[in-house]
Amino acid sequence: MLAPRILKELTGIVGSANLTTEPSDLLCYSYDATQQSFLPEVVVHPAAAKQIAAIMQLANRELIPVFPRGAGSGFSGGALPTKGGIVLTTERMDKILEIDQENLIATVEPGVVTEQFQIAVEAVGLFYPPDPASLKFSSLGGNVAECAGGPRCVKYGVTKDYILGLEVVTPTGDIIVTGGPTMKGVVGYDLTKLLCGSEGTLGIITKIVIKLLPLPEAKKTMLVLFDSIDGAAQAVSSIIKHKIIPTTLEFMDGRTLDCVKQATGLQVPDAARAVLIIEVDGDREFLDKQANRIAEIIRPLGVVETRIATTPAESEALWQIRRSVSASLRKVNPDKFNEDICVPRSKVPVMIRRIDAISEKYGLAIVNFGHAGDGNIHVNIMIDKKIPGEAEKAEHAIEEVFKEALALGGTMSGEHGVGLAKAPYIPLEITPQTAAYMKAVKKALDPNNILNPGKIFLDN
Amino acid sequence: MAKLKELEEYREQIDQCVKCGACRAHCPVFGAERREGRVARGKVAMCQSLIEGKLDLEGKVLEDLSQCLLCGSCEAQCPNKVPTDEIVAAARRRIAEERGLSSFGKGVAAVLGRPKLMNFLAKSGGALSPLFFEKLPENSGLRLRFPAPYLEAGRTLPPLTAKPFRERVPERIEGAPGKPTVLFFTGCGINYMYPAVGEAFLKALQFLGATIIIPKDQACCGLPAVSAGAAATVEGLAEQNLAVFSRYRYDYIVTACASCYGGLGKIYPEMGAEFAPLSTQVKDIFVLLIELGLAEKLAALPKAEKRTRVTWHDPCHLRTRGITKEPRLILKNLPQIDFVEMQNAGICCGLGGTYSVYHYDTSKKIGAKKAGYIAASGAELVATDCPGCIMQLQDGVNHAQGPARVVHLLELLVAALPEGEGKLTTG
Numbered sequence: 001m002l003a004p005r006i007l008k009e010l011t012g013i014v015g016s017a018n019l020t021t022e023p024s025d026l027l028c029y030s031y032d033a034t035q036q037s038f039l040p041e042v043v044v045h046p047a048a049a050k051q052i053a054a055i056m057q058l059a060n061r062e063l064i065p066v067f068p069r070g071a072g073s074g075f076s077g078g079a080l081p082t083k084g085g086i087v088l089t090t091e092r093m094d095k096i097l098e099i100d101q102e103n104l105i106a107t108v109e110p111g112v113v114t115e116q117f118q119i120a121v122e123a124v125g126l127f128y129p130p131d132p133a134s135l136k137f138s139s140l141g142g143n144v145a146e147c148a149g150g151p152r153c154v155k156y157g158v159t160k161d162y163i164l165g166l167e168v169v170t171p172t173g174d175i176i177v178t179g180g181p182t183m184k185g186v187v188g189y190d191l192t193k194l195l196c197g198s199e200g201t202l203g204i205i206t207k208i209v210i211k212l213l214p215l216p217e218a219k220k221t222m223l224v225l226f227d228s229i230d231g232a233a234q235a236v237s238s239i240i241k242h243k244i245i246p247t248t249l250e251f252m253d254g255r256t257l258d259c260v261k262q263a264t265g266l267q268v269p270d271a272a273r274a275v276l277i278i279e280v281d282g283d284r285e286f287l288d289k290q291a292n293r294i295a296e297i298i299r300p301l302g303v304v305e306t307r308i309a310t311t312p313a314e315s316e317a318l319w320q321i322r323r324s325v326s327a328s329l330r331k332v333n334p335d336k337f338n339e340d341i342c343v344p345r346s347k348v349p350v351m352i353r354r355i356d357a358i359s360e361k362y363g364l365a366i367v368n369f370g371h372a373g374d375g376n377i378h379v380n381i382m383i384d385k386k387i388p389g390e391a392e393k394a395e396h397a398i399e400e401v402f403k404e405a406l407a408l409g410g411t412m413s414g415e416h417g418v419g420l421a422k423a424p425y426i427p428l429e430i431t432p433q434t435a436a437y438m439k440a441v442k443k444a445l446d447p448n449n450i451l452n453p454g455k456i457f458l459d460n
Numbered sequence: 461m462a463k464l465k466e467l468e469e470y471r472e473q474i475d476q477c478v479k480c481g482a483c484r485a486h487c488p489v490f491g492a493e494r495r496e497g498r499v500a501r502g503k504v505a506m507c508q509s510l511i512e513g514k515l516d517l518e519g520k521v522l523e524d525l526s527q528c529l530l531c532g533s534c535e536a537q538c539p540n541k542v543p544t545d546e547i548v549a550a551a552r553r554r555i556a557e558e559r560g561l562s563s564f565g566k567g568v569a570a571v572l573g574r575p576k577l578m579n580f581l582a583k584s585g586g587a588l589s590p591l592f593f594e595k596l597p598e599n600s601g602l603r604l605r606f607p608a609p610y611l612e613a614g615r616t617l618p619p620l621t622a623k624p625f626r627e628r629v630p631e632r633i634e635g636a637p638g639k640p641t642v643l644f645f646t647g648c649g650i651n652y653m654y655p656a657v658g659e660a661f662l663k664a665l666q667f668l669g670a671t672i673i674i675p676k677d678q679a680c681c682g683l684p685a686v687s688a689g690a691a692a693t694v695e696g697l698a699e700q701n702l703a704v705f706s707r708y709r710y711d712y713i714v715t716a717c718a719s720c721y722g723g724l725g726k727i728y729p730e731m732g733a734e735f736a737p738l739s740t741q742v743k744d745i746f747v748l749l750i751e752l753g754l755a756e757k758l759a760a761l762p763k764a765e766k767r768t769r770v771t772w773h774d775p776c777h778l779r780t781r782g783i784t785k786e787p788r789l790i791l792k793n794l795p796q797i798d799f800v801e802m803q804n805a806g807i808c809c810g811l812g813g814t815y816s817v818y819h820y821d822t823s824k825k826i827g828a829k830k831a832g833y834i835a836a837s838g839a840e841l842v843a844t845d846c847p848g849c850i851m852q853l854q855d856g857v858n859h860a861q862g863p864a865r866v867v868h869l870l871e872l873l874v875a876a877l878p879e880g881e882g883k884l885t886t887g
Binding site: 022024025028029030032034037045071089091092094113115136137138326327330 | 476479519521
């Protein structure tokens with residue numbers, strides 16, 4: 001519990017309606033999608049950068065840790081208040097400040113929900129491509145802090161590719177601006193890129209300047225069943241080698257397909273051992289040609305069946321199969337560890353085979369699906385935590401999965417970030433020299449280690 | 461013996477919440493309030509802590525648990541289908557048990573448990589109307605006024621009728637041989653506020669030749685008491701209604717109120733083995749009408765030249781049980797209307813049983829959003845299948861100064877049926 005004088009000062013900054021120490025409120029801001037829970041001492045709901053700056057100054061003076069939070073939907077624990085202190089949520093800062101149709105730029109506050117922003121820009125014929133699975137509820141501030149991805153990234157890139165500038169409150173309580181509303185800009189270090197994916201450890205984002213694209217006229221979805229994961233993986237390389245970059249190239253392996261079949265009664269031939277959902281977008285007249293071309297290119301690669309949606313409803317039905325995966329997995333096993341390794345896309349089949357071997361070694365069900373187009377595999381280790389020893393086995397398996405991904409030139413996390421969940425594994429991927437370089441940045445900007453301490457790098 | 465479940469019995473479902481946050485996209489209360497305590501994930505976390513004894517039933521917990529419409533929007537979108545509405549209702553029962561019914565909950569329990577008192581209130585409400593009722597703009601079409609002990613400034617509600625519906629109609633209306641026998645569960649909304657909907661119900665089923673039983677002594681379904689946490693009231697009403705039902709032979713119990721449908725068809729069956737058959741016996745009127753081939757009959761009618769633009773609001777207690785197509789099928793085939801789909805037709809209106817009595821400000825915010833979708837659809841009329849939704853939607857539209865009127869779909873339906881109803885045993 002913080003001293004009354006500190007609470008009083010915080011109340012003075014945000015107003016009494018926007019600060020709480022009620023036990024149930026502390027509970028509500030103690031968790032995120034990792035399902036871990038750490039109680040903060042106070043939750044504040046500021047509405048402006050100035051308020052956040054004042055909070056950071058106070059926190060530095062009193063040495064109280066501050067944990068910034070968007071929607072609390074992250075998978076790596078970035079928003080967890082691991083050391084008590086202050087949870088600072090951006091839920092009230094939820095305004096779209098401007099959609100500039102002349103320059104194809106928008107300016108938003110961090111609490112804007114990603115999908116709400118997409119709906120707003122699409123209403124005027126513009127397009128914000130990053131589409132994390134959580135887009136209906138995650139916030140843009142959180143998306144920037146974690147550098148969120150999504151299925152469309154294979155063609156359009158990730159969150160950081162759309163961020164032109166930021167307003168940020170520094171860990172010591174200054175308000176700075178990085179980048180700005182121009183497509184070019186090379187004056188000084190590229191702090192915008194540094195802050196994208198910094199997981200709330202280097203600053204609190206209070207304003208975001210976003211680059212937009214013209215909204216593609218139409219899209220076309222196809223679902224292709226393959227007799228092996230190799231066929232599906234080769235199809236991905238083959239399509240790209242033929243100079244076609246689909247909007248999405250989502251895959252599910254045979255075990256995922258089994259789960260979906262079991263849970264939803266989905267009808268597919270038994271020979272199908274892998275699925276690709278391929279979507280292309282662009283001018284309407286161009287799409288049929290492109291879809292047919294793709295079908296032609298992949299035909300020799302063990303295709304069992306191809307379903308091409310001809311209406312939006314059919315397209316929705318195909319995506320529904322992909323969306324049913326998470327719930328289907330849960331029906332097979334109650335608990336899962338959800339990792340998101342990324343390997344060069346040509347290495348997907350060998351990675352899947354190595355995961356299969358790990359699955360066998362530990363006797364754990366592991367299902368894989370995800371974004372084949374950019375080699376980003378969601379590795380789901382399915383367990384029942386109630387069975388003694390299962391969680392420990394899963395942790396060993398995860399470490400082996402990470403090591404295999406790294407051996408193939410990949411990374412431990414393509415989208416979710418390090419946060420708390422992957423912090424112990426950092427030395428596997430980052431050399432001591434690189435880590436020292438990163439830590440030096442953190443130390444210089446946050447000398448008191450106030451902002452989201454213990455994330456990315458564990459405190460010693 | 462009717463017995464509602466204890467909070468502890470939901471432990472397994474509570475543990476299914478993986479804290480992903482998906483409910484934040486769908487909870488109407490969270491949409492208006494934007495605080496984690498208001499969303500399903502927060503409430504489920506609280507209930508988990510209550511069960512584990514880590515949280516006491518006091519202070520903010522009580523307020524947050526009262527801030528739920530029980531609309532089921534979260535469960536519909538939840539990857540693990542956690543039934544937050546049931547969990548919160550169970551938590552409210554525990555609050556009522558440990559801390560006593562809140563003053564409003566007590567009022568609900570007292571009135572719902574005593575039909576005679578309800579009859580009296582309805583009648584005196586009608587008589588007292590000039591004192592209590594708020595006049596509406598003439599162009600609203602409905603004189604929306606309401607006497608209520610918790611009347612708040614600016615709330616517009618319909619008057620209580622001086623003569624309840626069930627006192628106006630015979631207990632049994634004989635239909636054609638070979639046609640189904642239907643027990644009409646009217647619910648309080650139709651009985652006390654919207655008797656015309658009851659009349660329309662009879663007309664529609666007589667048109668199709670059904671025999672209709674309207675037991676005079678049927679009681680409230682108890683849903684407002686579920687919302688208020690008044691377990692004993694709900695259980696008592698359920699037993700009373702079951703005893704009434706058991707006196708008759710019928711094919712279906714039919715409702716024209718989504719809340720009653722939810723109460724009888726979903727909540728009762730979980731209260732004991734003797735209630736289990738209700739889950740299949742209870743039917744919504746539009747599901748029955750479609751089964752009896754009404755859509756085809758409407759399609760055969762000549763289209764009117766001048767048609768009214770009508771949109772549809774999905775009541776939560778139909779939507780969460782998958783009833784969305786049937787009313788639309790009727791709407792699309794009505795000769796005098798053009799059906800237009802509004803955006804977010806399935807978002808809760810904001811009434812939520814007793815919710816809007818406790819939290820009228822938030823309820824109004826939710827209603828205002830809905831009013832915006834209605835206005836954007838350009839509809840002149842909003843049709844739905846629940847007196848509670850009608851009340852709340854009209855309140856929202858009036859606050860937004862929209863032109864739309866809210867009606868029960870049955871009223872539109874019977875306006876389209878050929879004259880000489882009851883004699884036309886078609887098909």
